[in-house]
Amino acid sequence: MQKEKAKERIILGIDPGTVVLGYGIIREVGNTISLISMGVIKMGHLDDHALKLQRIFKKTSALMQEYNPDCVALESPFYGKNIQVMLKLGRAQGVAMAAALAQDIPIFEYSPRKIKQSVTGNGNATKEQVSAMLKNLLKFEETPQFLDATDGLAIAVCHSFQKNSSTGNGKSYSGWSSFIKDNKDRIR
Secondary structure, three states: OOOOOOOEEEEEEEEOOOOEEEEEEEEEEOOEEEEEEEEEEEOOOOOOHHHHHHHHHHHHHHHHHHHOOOEEEEEOOOOOOOHHHHHHHHHHHHHHHHHHHHOOOOEEEEOHHHHHHHHHOOOOOOHHHHHHHHHHHHOOOOOOOOHHHHHHHHHHHHHHHOOOOOOOOOEEEOOHHHHHHHOHHHOO
């Protein structure tokens, strides 16, 4: 009897931001993951918030077209003391979600604590600890210019580690209608 071929998945992880957005792309074959790419999208040079959102949409859409991910995993916004910063991060996340949903790519969200816990075993790990664990896990040497890149990568790895991701702790949406149905309280 022949062995069944392991299913392959491409996962795009996105760490939303309005100054620097980090992303990581991994290939998952069975229980093995490998690094495809990681990087950042810089927006610090843009003064207009709407232009930053447009850049996020265009660049994340281009990443999705180039790498054709099976799913997109994002860090969910967390409560902070500065409501304006939280609002801007929520918009950045929403634009990245819209880019995926526009291409019918399922999206999943994870809290910062869940991501750190999945990658390092410690929900309070520092960005440096997460980066070091990813270097060991995925066997890469280069140190990303910004830790936002490894944060995006950590989100992709976290999603890979959720073996029953459609029924796990991450939220999944296959299109606008399922997102709206599940988030009626967020729509005015």
